[in-house]
Amino acid sequence: MAAAELRRPAGRAEPGRLLLIAVALTFLVLFLVLPLLAVFVQALTKGISAYWAAVSNPIAWAAVKLTLTVAAIAVPFNLVFGVAAAWAIAKFEFRGKSTLITLIDLPFAVSPVIAGLIFILLFGAHGWFGGFLRVHHIRVVFAVPGIVLATIFVTFPFIARELIPVMQAQGKDDEETALSLGATGWQTFWRVTLPNIRWGLMYGVLLCNARAMGEFGAVSVVSGHIRGMTNTMPLQVEILYNEYNYAAAFAVASLLALLALLTLAGKSFLEWRQPELRHAARQARDRTRRENT
Amino acid sequence: MATLAAVELKSLKMPAAKRRTRRQLPGFGLTLGYTMVYLSLLVLIPLSAVFIRSFGLGWDHFWDVVTAPRVMASLRLSFGASLIAALINVVFGLIVAWVLVRYAFPFKRLIDAMVDLPFALPTAVAGIALTALYAPNGWLGVWLKSWGIQVAFTPLGIVVALTFIGLPFVVRTLQPVLEDLDKEVEQAAATLGASAAQAFARVILPALWPALLTGFALSFARAVGEYGSVIFIAGNMPMKSEIAPLLIVTKLEQYDFAGATAIAVIMLVFSFAIMLGINALQHWALSRHGGR
Amino acid sequence: MSIALRGISKQFGEFAAVKNIDLDVPTGALIALLGPSGCGKTTLLRIIAGLETPDEGQVLFDGRDATLWPIRDRKVGFVFQHYALFRHMSVFENVAFGLKVKPRRERPAAAEIRNKVNSLLELVQLEWSGDRYPAQLSGGQRQRVALARALAVAPDVLLLDEPFGALDSQVRHELRRWLRRLHDELHFTSIFVTHDQQEAIEVADTIAVLNRGRIEQSGVPSEVYDLPTSAFVHRFLGQVNELPVQVRGGRAYVGPIDISSTAAVAGGATGHIALIRPHEIEIGPEAAGWPAIVTAVRVIGPIVRLELCAEGQPVNEPLEAEISRERFEGERFGAGQRVGLRFRRWQVYPTGGAAA
Numbered sequence A: 001m002a003a004a005e006l007r008r009p010a011g012r013a014e015p016g017r018l019l020l021i022a023v024a025l026t027f028l029v030l031f032l033v034l035p036l037l038a039v040f041v042q043a044l045t046k047g048i049s050a051y052w053a054a055v056s057n058p059i060a061w062a063a064v065k066l067t068l069t070v071a072a073i074a075v076p077f078n079l080v081f082g083v084a085a086a087w088a089i090a091k092f093e094f095r096g097k098s099t100l101i102t103l104i105d106l107p108f109a110v111s112p113v114i115a116g117l118i119f120i121l122l123f124g125a126h127g128w129f130g131g132f133l134r135v136h137h138i139r140v141v142f143a144v145p146g147i148v149l150a151t152i153f154v155t156f157p158f159i160a161r162e163l164i165p166v167m168q169a170q171g172k173d174d175e176e177t178a179l180s181l182g183a184t185g186w187q188t189f190w191r192v193t194l195p196n197i198r199w200g201l202m203y204g205v206l207l208c209n210a211r212a213m214g215e216f217g218a219v220s221v222v223s224g225h226i227r228g229m230t231n232t233m234p235l236q237v238e239i240l241y242n243e244y245n246y247a248a249a250f251a252v253a254s255l256l257a258l259l260a261l262l263t264l265a266g267k268s269f270l271e272w273r274q275p276e277l278r279h280a281a282r283q284a285r286d287r288t289r290r291e292n293t
Numbered sequence B: 001m002a003t004l005a006a007v008e009l010k011s012l013k014m015p016a017a018k019r020r021t022r023r024q025l026p027g028f029g030l031t032l033g034y035t036m037v038y039l040s041l042l043v044l045i046p047l048s049a050v051f052i053r054s055f056g057l058g059w060d061h062f063w064d065v066v067t068a069p070r071v072m073a074s075l076r077l078s079f080g081a082s083l084i085a086a087l088i089n090v091v092f093g094l095i096v097a098w099v100l101v102r103y104a105f106p107f108k109r110l111i112d113a114m115v116d117l118p119f120a121l122p123t124a125v126a127g128i129a130l131t132a133l134y135a136p137n138g139w140l141g142v143w144l145k146s147w148g149i150q151v152a153f154t155p156l157g158i159v160v161a162l163t164f165i166g167l168p169f170v171v172r173t174l175q176p177v178l179e180d181l182d183k184e185v186e187q188a189a190a191t192l193g194a195s196a197a198q199a200f201a202r203v204i205l206p207a208l209w210p211a212l213l214t215g216f217a218l219s220f221a222r223a224v225g226e227y228g229s230v231i232f233i234a235g236n237m238p239m240k241s242e243i244a245p246l247l248i249v250t251k252l253e254q255y256d257f258a259g260a261t262a263i264a265v266i267m268l269v270f271s272f273a274i275m276l277g278i279n280a281l282q283h284w285a286l287s288r289h290g291g292r
Numbered sequence C: 001m002s003i004a005l006r007g008i009s010k011q012f013g014e015f016a017a018v019k020n021i022d023l024d025v026p027t028g029a030l031i032a033l034l035g036p037s038g039c040g041k042t043t044l045l046r047i048i049a050g051l052e053t054p055d056e057g058q059v060l061f062d063g064r065d066a067t068l069w070p071i072r073d074r075k076v077g078f079v080f081q082h083y084a085l086f087r088h089m090s091v092f093e094n095v096a097f098g099l100k101v102k103p104r105r106e107r108p109a110a111a112e113i114r115n116k117v118n119s120l121l122e123l124v125q126l127e128w129s130g131d132r133y134p135a136q137l138s139g140g141q142r143q144r145v146a147l148a149r150a151l152a153v154a155p156d157v158l159l160l161d162e163p164f165g166a167l168d169s170q171v172r173h174e175l176r177r178w179l180r181r182l183h184d185e186l187h188f189t190s191i192f193v194t195h196d197q198q199e200a201i202e203v204a205d206t207i208a209v210l211n212r213g214r215i216e217q218s219g220v221p222s223e224v225y226d227l228p229t230s231a232f233v234h235r236f237l238g239q240v241n242e243l244p245v246q247v248r249g250g251r252a253y254v255g256p257i258d259i260s261s262t263a264a265v266a267g268g269a270t271g272h273i274a275l276i277r278p279h280e281i282e283i284g285p286e287a288a289g290w291p292a293i294v295t296a297v298r299v300i301g302p303i304v305r306l307e308l309c310a311e312g313q314p315v316n317e318p319l320e321a322e323i324s325r326e327r328f329e330g331e332r333f334g335a336g337q338r339v340g341l342r343f344r345r346w347q348v349y350p351t352g353g354a355a356a
Helices: A017-043 A048-056 A058-091 A097-109 A112-123 A130-135 A144-154 A156-170 A173-180 A185-196 A198-214 A217-223 A233-242 A246-273 A275-292 B002-010 B028-055 B059-067 B069-102 B108-114 B123-134 B139-145 B155-180 B183-191 B196-225 B244-253 B257-288 C041-049 C091-100 C110-123 C139-152 C169-186 C197-203 C221-226 C231-236 C325-331
Strands: C003-012 C015-025 C030-034 C056-061 C076-079 C157-161 C189-194 C206-211 C214-219 C241-244 C246-248 C251-254 C272-276 C281-284 C290-300 C303-310 C319-324 C338-343 C347-350
Touching (some): A017 B069, A017 B108, A017 B123, A017 B139, A017 B155, A048 A246, A058 A097, A058 A156, A058 A198, A058 A233, A058 A246, A058 B028, A097 A156, A112 A144, A112 A217, A112 B028, A112 B196, A144 A156, A144 A217, A144 B028, A156 A198, A156 A275, A173 A185, A185 A198, A233 B123, A246 B123, B059 B069, B059 B257, B069 B244, B069 B257, B123 B139, B123 B155, B155 B196, B196 B257, B244 B257, C015 C056, C030 C041, C030 C197, C041 C157, C041 C189, C076 C139, C091 C110, C139 C169, C189 C197, C197 C221, C206 C221, C206 C231, C214 C221, C214 C231, C231 C347, C241 C319, C281 C303, C281 C319, C303 C325, C319 C325
Parallel strands (some): C030 C189, C030 C206, C076 C157, C157 C189
Antiparallel strands (some): C003 C056, C206 C214, C241 C272, C246 C251, C272 C347, C281 C338
């Protein structure tokens, strides 16, 4: 009914409207815009050539490569997990479902430093597996495998919690139809499910990747800060900063900031494409809760 | 070591294969099995290592470690600063969410997307950026210095960093609730004679406060564990401006595993308690209002 | 309190919802705004309540210009289509709301509020529900709470926006009767919006039929039903059969039936249609009227509906006639039977009056 939709009065005349907008914008500028600006301004204080030198030198480049490598491993692992978990949760009924979802959310509640700590406790020299690893000359902590593990832990829930509500909202109809037409489970998954969830999938991958590449605390604990070998970009930023090499630190940081902006742009695009993604996590909680009451 | 994982597995009963009341899609065993294995290996077992290591200390030793002055100071600082930051975020987050949902102004969509910046920006980048801003010679630091206020390298700087980190939680939790507010209910209040303030206090706010509490709790929980954005702007001086996560790292570097795990246990217990609290809160809010 | 609308117009963007409407609602009247979706009836109601501001025209309350009065100063009770109850408040608190937000000077004491609320709940037969929450009530119960809440502040006028639209037909029927009785008891001025002509006829003293932002006709229900002034109103207020009018030899015909007695023969009556209600068709032996074949018979409770294909009419546009059950029991019309049709009443309109 066209008239009903148009009924919303424009520009609601609530008292203090302009004041509220001013306060909100001031707060956001202060806390969001200024820090972002500061990164880029500080990165360029010594000029473009210094900036370029900072981001293209071999050590910085090694950090970039390591960051990309870690993300390239961690994201696919969590992707497979996320899809499997979402399939199990969205397409089937079983007891303990909301417990499972809570467990999947656990890494969100854990401080990054503790995320690094746990792997030291497991794989460090004095850890549970320390002896075993030493005998076999396998380095996990203070080496790339440790960084990968810590990153996987920290980014564990991202893809699952985006996919679960998306798949729950889509229900089982499409899959059941495909099966009734003779498709196998795998065919159904590839041809029917996957295309349906692709935007949610991309969204989860985007967020997972951003966190994976930007993770600092957990990786810092686990990596040993070995320059050129176990430094990711965030760690490299810290090292340069602690050496008072501010311009270079901000230069590397600016690359990460650009990544963040790209992530935000991608996020906005995907939310525009599939508006349900905006409130995905909340819907997941509410729906499972409703099913269980 | 495997007991914790085993306990979790037992609480998830899988339906017997033959007990099908309706058609089942394939892959349940495979996906659930993989999920449980992956979850146990990467999350449950590693986390249990912290608790088990701590239990190995014995209660008395644990208590001694945790109540050491430096540890207590760091915990007080972490929790205290997080609390203040979360409260700031509740107040301003409400204003921001309100403005974004109910008003129109130029660049609104751009600003809305920017609210997620603290989620997307690596914490180390945020850390050095905030430090650059609030250091005595920074853009804001200079201005604050003329007022006699120093932010960087003090607990105040920690609060600023934690406010940054927690900003999106309150806003994003509130936005869907504000969007779902029934306009007709507000109009009904107006036809019954309520002023704008009365309508806000009696009709809108009661609908909001579960989300406000949730946003507060999320912001608080995230802030307590925060490391990267804080260590640059904090002074990191023991007993004064040293946050708990930093103390864990320091103890690790000194091979004081007992100390590190003890603090970690405290923080984990607290985080889990908050998570359960949030879950319970939402369960209660949903049941009371019958869902939407 | 009486309400008068003078020259009210309202546009939403390019869509003209309400065009130059004049309406008089005397004190104590119960008037229905009836019309299809998009005809502007709800917009009009909301303008009276102050939930919308008209682009042009005046809203007069007892002769005073209230067009720009803010909502909370108008003392109108508004009952929304989907009740708009305060979900987090109990039934009691919902009904008490209007009393509790009064400015301090006018606010009654707590005991007085309690009495008022309880007596209202008794009035709507929900005394037992005070502590319940809206989520625990059925649709019909929620609607009654919404009504009690609106009545609590003793409004000068009660406005209802499709109040029974979201309810089961049995509940609708009871609530309609009950609203009518309530109005007869309390004599408040009341305007309600509906798209259901049955409801308008059953409940209201006066019906204003709206179409595309204008009032097509207003009057008492029997007047609007029996003496419609336009084809739109005629069609909207009940079922109709539509047949083209032909002019032959200076006389107007529908099929072979001469309708010249009421048709405008002068100036070429071609391009006109005749509207005939199902119960206005007389069915007799084939020789006694327009020959027709019965194509379907449906027994619906107390009436029987016959589909008829009249000679010379296209097969896929049958006529519908209604006869009483007793008559049907007596004559037992069956499919394929040949009968003759006559018209007891009809009305002719130019086809320009063929509104959507």
